[in-house]
Amino acid sequence: MTTTDSPQEPAPQAISPQRSSLDDGKILWLIPEAWRLNLTSAPWVRRIIKSPFFNFAPTLLNLWIFVIIIIGAFVAPQIGNANLGIMFVWILWWVLLMMVMVPFLGRIWCQSCPLPSLGEWMQRKSIVGRTPDKEFLGLKKRWPKALSNMWLVNFIFLGLALFSGILTTRPWATGLLFLSIIVVDLIVAYVFRLRAFCLYLCPVGGFLGLFSNFATVEVRSKDKDICARHVPKECVVGSSTGYGCPWMQLPFSQTRNTYCGMCFECLRSCSYDNMMVQLRPPGTDLLVDEHRGLDEAYKGLIMLSCAILYSVVMMGPWGFIKDGANVLTWKAWAVYAGAFLLWALLVFPGIFWLVSAISRVLSKKAGEAQAPLKRFFVAYSYTLVPLGMMAWIAFSFGILLPNGSYVLSVISDPWNQGWNLFGTAGFAWQPFLTGLTPYLQILVMLGALLFSINIATKIAGQLFPSDSRRAVHSLIPVILFHMTAVAALLALFVG
Amino acid sequence: MNTRDFIVFSLSLALLVGTIGAMLGYSALQKARPDQIRIVMRSPERGGFDPLDIYVTLGEPAKLYVKNEALETHGFAVPELGIGSIEVKPGRHTTLEFTPEKEGTFAARCSVYCSDFHPLMQMRVHVLPPGEASAGAARASTATDLLREFPADIVRDPEDLPPPLRRNTSEVVEVHLDAVEVVDELSGEPYAYWTFNGKVPGPFLRVREGDTVELTLSNGISSKYDHSIDLHAVTGQGGGAAFMQVAPGESKKIRFNATNAGIFVYHCATSDIPTHMTHGMYGLILVEPKEGLPEVDREYYFMQGELYAKDAPSAAGFREFSFEKMLDEDADYVVWNGKPAAITGTRSPVFRAGEALRLFVGNGGVSYLSSFHVIGEIFDHVFPEGALGHPHGDVQTTTIPAGGATIAEFHTEMPAKYILVDHALSRLNRGAVAVIVAEGEPPNGSTLEAVPLAEAPERPPASASSGGGLH
Known part of the structure; x- marks a missing residue:
């Protein structure tokens, strides 16, 4: 990753200037990779985005909802399906996040996430827009370099995932999680610079970032030459009209969405008005052969392995696994947790490591040097991003359609106090279009397979830019892996 | 903090505090409504009914608000007061109105099997005569105590059997x-x-x-x-x-x-x-x-x-x-x-x-x-x-x-x-x-009677029996 905290970032691996014959330069063989549409070309759009209230208004709305959720987590009866927190967070928010926000808008949620907003307001000593006081509150320490990656996020995500049976059903647990995030973020925001928590600790941030590489929007500079001449880089250090990138990125040279929080602060701070938001084909960041790393590779593997595991737990017929996930006894949970970690950290990545090794062996050519195995493992792991994201989307259909109707009743009675604020409290639970669920899941997973094969083909082309035969050989085990994963997921979803 | 920040901060705080305050206040008011008796059903191992005793007045309409705050479905029934089984799903509530027509203490029980502790799901409805305060009436401290005091009485009366049929035809x-x-x-x-x-x-x-x-x-x-x-x-x-x-x-x-x-x-x-x-x-x-x-x-x-x-x-x-x-x-x-x-x-x-x-x-x-x-x-x-x-x-x-x-x-x-x-x-x-x-009285010529010791025949001395035995 590129951060202002890590200027000694190793040089990106070589990007082949030539395009492999396997790569037609189009996403899904249809849309040119280079196609872009500037969404901020209209002055009124730019005015809206640059408004200091553009971030604040949705953040305040979310904060308002989250405060109701957190208080409700403790004052309301502990009934998940009658609790605003459980229904809003684990059904509505989760589904919106996975199905709408991430695939289309990247990390747009981070822009208005209320949990770190308190820390950010504290640092800035301001809640709306840029203040003349450029001195931030706090110790302003740099985040340790050794931890400037996704590893911590991976482990925190897995740690919480072990308790998903509790977190997603017990209102108190959801409330406690949010309170903990707020408190930890406030401490981190006081000690460290900018959005260190969001970058290096937020359990959601990791997969939001990785999956945002698939997103159909991006924040990029318009004219690289202007940026090259522009000193100081206002998008990094800030200006009188906007803060420097809170995400410690270099917006002027940004090539991937991974760590872009979509706060649009760079649009506000750039006095040359040289930043824009643009529409693009999905998944183009996955083809950026820069800054790829083992931490991100593991994130992709963890997300796909968790999608499989959650499908086993929640949709499979094995009661003893559900008992472990739901902490029926601590012993059952310990066995479940052990198996979970073994699967997500060793077995599943191990299988992919093996696939990468076979890929490397198959593509070996006598007398020619072969790239290290790690290069295969890391590069091909990005083909799992569309697969993992769409697996979660397919999984989410199984949450949304059967349980979505609960949302209607909790809107009218958020704390389960017997209220009927909007007349929908009595809305009885009913599954909605659940007959369509398997078809939607099949459609999504076949789309995921197609997309990941397309991305894999292009990455194979990057690995062997001048030898399409070797590229094809290296591709075979990867595609077989994708097909097996999709078959396994479909068996769990609709089998 | 500049003026704009101060105004926005104040308004935001007012919004948050006002909303939460209004919700908490409304919740408290609802719970304290004098026109209805609020009954909460929790899992029996977490207390079951709350309260365990409610008091209504003979002949006066009573309104019960029965809320299920457990994760499982419960029922509410007071058969002796004509309240049949009402099923209440988790998080839901029901209100019911009735006019008690007989005085006494009646068992209200969960009418849906809910857990191994289901029998603990019971409470009492006290129907008091008009004018009598509930202060002096019985109150149970725990559901288990109530169970002890208010058992089901399974004993069959030995006289509880139908009379002889006395008919000559099959039916x-x-x-x-x-x-x-x-x-x-x-x-x-x-x-x-x-x-x-x-x-x-x-x-x-x-x-x-x-x-x-x-x-x-x-x-x-x-x-x-x-x-x-x-x-x-x-x-x-x-x-x-x-x-x-x-x-x-x-x-x-x-x-x-x-x-x-x-x-x-x-x-x-x-x-x-x-x-x-x-x-x-x-x-x-x-x-x-x-x-x-x-x-x-x-x-x-x-x-x-x-x-x-x-x-x-x-x-x-x-x-x-x-x-x-x-x-x-x-x-x-x-x-x-x-x-x-x-x-x-x-x-x-x-x-x-x-x-x-x-x-x-x-x-x-x-x-x-x-x-x-x-x-x-x-x-x-x-x-x-x-x-x-x-x-x-x-x-x-x-x-x-x-x-x-x-x-x-x-x-x-x-x-x-x-x-x-x-x-x-x-x-x-x-x-x-x-x-x-x-x-009744013993009949003449009793089959059994106690006889005073004085009238008993004298037993021979022990020495007289020496040499005795069966022959």
């Missing part, structure tokens, strides 16, 4: 049985009984030889287990049990012909059968012979059974069934009509000395053979093992096998408390005792 007889799981106290601790119609033994069924019986068995939604019935009076698969495995909330029906006269046991025959039986699921069916039974003055209905309980109460304060003790045939209690020494004291039937009695006595088992004896009487007739053909006369003690029954007839000459026992008398200490009371 189609409709019988309806309910499998009911209840909790009663057992030696001071709550104990789960499974019953037919809420009592042990089940109802005494009385039909005539040649009758067609249409029997329906219902199993309420407050049951945890499936139940069934196997009638020893029925020939065919399982004595009917093959067609009568009834899940909670279901009913099933069979039709059978009462082909053989006699007194027969019926019992639940759902796996594990002895477990179901020892919990109380047994009773008697009398198939009267076409000519009927000879007339007697009174008939009584008794059944022996065994209870196997773990020594230590469960977490919920229950005395739990011990499967291991049952396998070892090591009963804690041997009972007549459901509980140890149940038919004694005020429950003892009273009759006039000299009246002719008929006892229908069964043995629900599940392990012991009963050596049935009435202390102080001799049976005039005993129909051994329930067979009506060839009665035995002048019987002191008769055996009743587990799963069998007998009819014992006798008349009492003397007023007395007649004690029914299993003459394997160690079982008397385990509760196998019942008392029937004959009142």
Whole structure:
């Protein structure tokens, strides 16, 4: 990753200037990779985005909802399906996040996430827009370099995932999680610079970032030459009209969405008005052969392995696994947790490591040097991003359609106090279009397979830019892996 | 903080605090509404009903707000006040209005089986006379206490049996049985009984030889287990049990012909059968012979059974069934009509000395053979093992096998408390005792009287008997 905290970032691996014959330069063989549409070309759009209230208004709305959720987590009866927190967070928010926000808008949620907003307001000593006081509150320490990656996020995500049976059903647990995030973020925001928590600790941030590489929007500079001449880089250090990138990125040279929080602060701070938001084909960041790393590779593997595991737990017929996930006894949970970690950290990545090794062996050519195995493992792991994201989307259909109707009743009675604020409290639970669920899941997973094969083909082309035969050989085990994963997921979803 | 920030901050804070304050305030107001009584249902292991006692006034409309704050569905029913089973799903509530028309204290129970602690889900509705304050009325501190104070009373009154049929024609007889799981106290601790119609033994069924019986068995939604019935009076698969495995909330029906006269046991025959039986699921069916039974003055209905309980109460304060003790045939209690020494004291039937009695006595088992004896009487007739053909006369003690029954007839000459026992008398200490009371004056020429010592013949001195003996 590129951060202002890590200027000694190793040089990106070589990007082949030539395009492999396997790569037609189009996403899904249809849309040119280079196609872009500037969404901020209209002055009124730019005015809206640059408004200091553009971030604040949705953040305040979310904060308002989250405060109701957190208080409700403790004052309301502990009934998940009658609790605003459980229904809003684990059904509505989760589904919106996975199905709408991430695939289309990247990390747009981070822009208005209320949990770190308190820390950010504290640092800035301001809640709306840029203040003349450029001195931030706090110790302003740099985040340790050794931890400037996704590893911590991976482990925190897995740690919480072990308790998903509790977190997603017990209102108190959801409330406690949010309170903990707020408190930890406030401490981190006081000690460290900018959005260190969001970058290096937020359990959601990791997969939001990785999956945002698939997103159909991006924040990029318009004219690289202007940026090259522009000193100081206002998008990094800030200006009188906007803060420097809170995400410690270099917006002027940004090539991937991974760590872009979509706060649009760079649009506000750039006095040359040289930043824009643009529409693009999905998944183009996955083809950026820069800054790829083992931490991100593991994130992709963890997300796909968790999608499989959650499908086993929640949709499979094995009661003893559900008992472990739901902490029926601590012993059952310990066995479940052990198996979970073994699967997500060793077995599943191990299988992919093996696939990468076979890929490397198959593509070996006598007398020619072969790239290290790690290069295969890391590069091909990005083909799992569309697969993992769409697996979660397919999984989410199984949450949304059967349980979505609960949302209607909790809107009218958020704390389960017997209220009927909007007349929908009595809305009885009913599954909605659940007959369509398997078809939607099949459609999504076949789309995921197609997309990941397309991305894999292009990455194979990057690995062997001048030898399409070797590229094809290296591709075979990867595609077989994708097909097996999709078959396994479909068996769990609709089998 | 600049002016804009200050204004935005103030407005935001007002929005947040105002919303939360309004919600908390509204919540508090709702809970304190004076026009309704708020009842919260939680999981029984987390307290069950809250409160455990509510107070309404006779003749005045009352409004109950019943909220289920548990993760499982509960029901609310006060049958004696005409409030039937109302099902309330998790997080939902219901309001109900009623006007109590009788004074007293009535049990409100969860009417949907909700957990192993389901029997703890009960509370009391106190209907007070107009003008009486609730301050002095009873209040229970815990659901377990309430259970102890407010047991289900499973004991079958031995006089609770239908009269002789006295008809000459065969009929189609409709019988309806309910499998009911209840909790009663057992030696001071709550104990789960499974019953037919809420009592042990089940109802005494009385039909005539040649009758067609249409029997329906219902199993309420407050049951945890499936139940069934196997009638020893029925020939065919399982004595009917093959067609009568009834899940909670279901009913099933069979039709059978009462082909053989006699007194027969019926019992639940759902796996594990002895477990179901020892919990109380047994009773008697009398198939009267076409000519009927000879007339007697009174008939009584008794059944022996065994209870196997773990020594230590469960977490919920229950005395739990011990499967291991049952396998070892090591009963804690041997009972007549459901509980140890149940038919004694005020429950003892009273009759006039000299009246002719008929006892229908069964043995629900599940392990012991009963050596049935009435202390102080001799049976005039005993129909051994329930067979009506060839009665035995002048019987002191008769055996009743587990799963069998007998009819014992006798008349009492003397007023007395007649004690029914299993003459394997160690079982008397385990509760196998019942008392029937004959009142009145002793007839002239008493069969038994106390004689003053002075009138007793002098015993020869010990030395006089030396050299004595049998020759």
